[in-house]
Amino acid sequence: MNSVWITAAIGGVLIGLSASLLLWLNGRIAGISGITNGVLFPAKNETAWRWLFLLGLIAAGGAYMAWVPGAAQPRTDAPRITLIVAGLLVGFGTRMGNGCTSGHGVCGLGRLSMRSLVAVLTFMATAILTVFLVRYFGVTA
Template identity: 50%
Template sequence: MFDSIPWISLLGGMLLGVSALLLMLVNGKTAGISGVVNGLITPTKGNVQWRLLFVGGMVLGGALAMTQFEIAAPDFAQIPFAALVVGGLLVGFGTRVANGCTSGHGICGIGRLSKRSILATLVFMLTAAITVYLRLH
């Protein structure tokens, strides 16, 4: 049943939504990854454990999904190191300018009907579409 990409994508999206909802209901926290990781880099008292568990769960969940669904890991060796660095810096800059990342705005913010998050997500998607177009043409 789960042999096709649409089913796996639907399942992944549902799991992301449920995870974000549970984090909000149990901890009162938003599942914006940039904010979660930022809180690990500049920790405050009593605010680290849930972040470590959250990030650890993402890593373990990804590893489990790769083994159970035979998903291939990306081959970063094919991408020039400079492109990876520039891409990472641009994502970091965009995250700072947008005051959040795709998970914070796209999953949690849109779920709360935040106008700022809807606009940020539209900008993320438009930028991705333009980038793909430029890379392919």
């Protein structure tokens, strides 16, 4: 057995810990779309912690890729138009679903939110369908 599950478990614990600490110490939900929205459309005294949270995400991801041997690296072969369309679709879906996977999956389920349960089940069903279509029918973007 390789050590991939160990790094995944450590990552999960750190995500849960950071979400719990943000809720406990700041009274805020660690949904990335909501945090980003607060940076783009700032409210008084609400931007500093949001910027720090987002910068921490970027720094942690960069540190992981730089220091962990064999860490997954971003794809560089996707056409820019595909990335732009994908980003817009994710943003549209996030707005439609009143939150992102982190907000619903990590924070919403932890607070026993029924809306988040429905959202997570929808995310998972869509992911399963996508993998099925790509693997068995070769459907790609």
